[in-house]
Amino acid sequence: MTRWVRFDDGGTPAFGVVEGDQVRVHEGDMFAGATATDRLVPAEGLALLPPCEPTKVIALWNNFRALGTKLGVSVPEDPLYLLKAVSSITSPGATVPRPKAYDGRLVFEGELGIVIGKKLTNASVEEAEAGIFGYTCVNDITAGDLLNKDPNFPQWARAKSFDSFCPFGPVIATGLDPATLTIRTILNGSERQNYPVTDMIFPAADLVARISADMTLMPGDLIACGTSVGVGAMKEPENVVEVLIEGIGTLRNTVLA
Template sequence: MVTHWIRFRTAAGMEGFGTLADAAVTPFEGDMFGTATPAGPALPLGDVTLLAPVRPRHFIGLWNNFHELAAKQGNAIPETPLWFLKAPGSIIGPGEAIRPPAGYAGKTLYEGELGLVIGQRIANAEENEAAAAIFGLTCVNDVTALDILTADPSFPQWARAKSPDSFGPIGPCIATGLDWRELRVQVALNGRIRQDYPCADMILPPARIVALISREVTLQPGDVIACGTSVGALPMRPGMEVSVSIPGIGSLVNSFSP
């Protein structure tokens, strides 16, 4: 059974979390990643604002993790995750605007990705433990300031290029009960599909990603790992609407508003 977990804000400014089904939000109390119980009557989806479904301690992204893109770019196939950190403060939710840093006029890329949400503390794990530690899946737009990344030929600035405020859209929910192998990531700009690739093309699958990263970084409930992107990541133009969609999870829609 697939369950969609969300975070939300009411018109009165109260924030909470719960599940979404049939355009109705069931509020919960407790801990999304621990003991959570229903609390109060259901709310119409139209009466709340969806927030980023998680506020992670670690927000990790992968590079070169899809066979098709590696073949196109001539990259070697990695045996371990090639990962970087995005600042947790970069995270925004559905409907919020992506805004480049003040004074930056270079290329800003969208990168639609499958996100793994960790549900329990995990360190130095084997793959079976890592698989059990994945709470659910979400959509991620790993926005990148390309001209910052490549500005200094002696030092690629991964964290700086990927961590500006608003460069980490996540959502609209965390879906549990899905098989990642059956999913596809689609990204549309103003309704025109620009990325469309299968998650099954991953070089390192989710359980292996989590296991290997956990041997270097202790992962905590709510941490997010973006599994990397495939072909079709391009710059956005001002005023564009970018939508990252994964069937079973939903569509993460944000505008690009320099």
């Protein structure tokens, strides 16, 4: 398993591979022949950046059986998804401000993120599997009261695309079997979510293949796989949200509600 990280290197974005308590700096393209250098930097104290720069963020809805059962919705025949604005992306450790234009509920959603490693169009499941670069943690923050504010039009994109509503990281882990993973979400020290990836309706490679039939996926694109039971509002003035996936790490952000 390899864990890739991006960080601010004196005002310039840099990236590398975590080696114990250090990061081996690399050069080139993370997704196409990155080359290791001789430079090592301490992992502790790095100013982390989002671990890649997606051209788009695709977020799933109703992709876990347990939550679908709780909501009383049927199992979808095809993936149900929306697009989050890339301007909603923010770094691990960043503070997420309350949007000035919104005063309603802010909801956390701890999720597994798939990072695409190569251009995929109409990919087979086998091609999709080979095209997955790795996995990361995502907090798909949602302005819950906006979704159905207008009864004529569910506002998915608006509710999920405010600035800083898509923290992800801290790393992209390669060489993982997603079927072995469990997502945990801790809100202000209390566990609120703990659910297995095996409950996904559309497993990772199948999901990527299906989405690639709708739109071309590019290296660095992020697919947030959807969430399960336990999602809820953040009610404190300052909320520490941690999304933990063993093998990837802990995505920790403060959300001002």
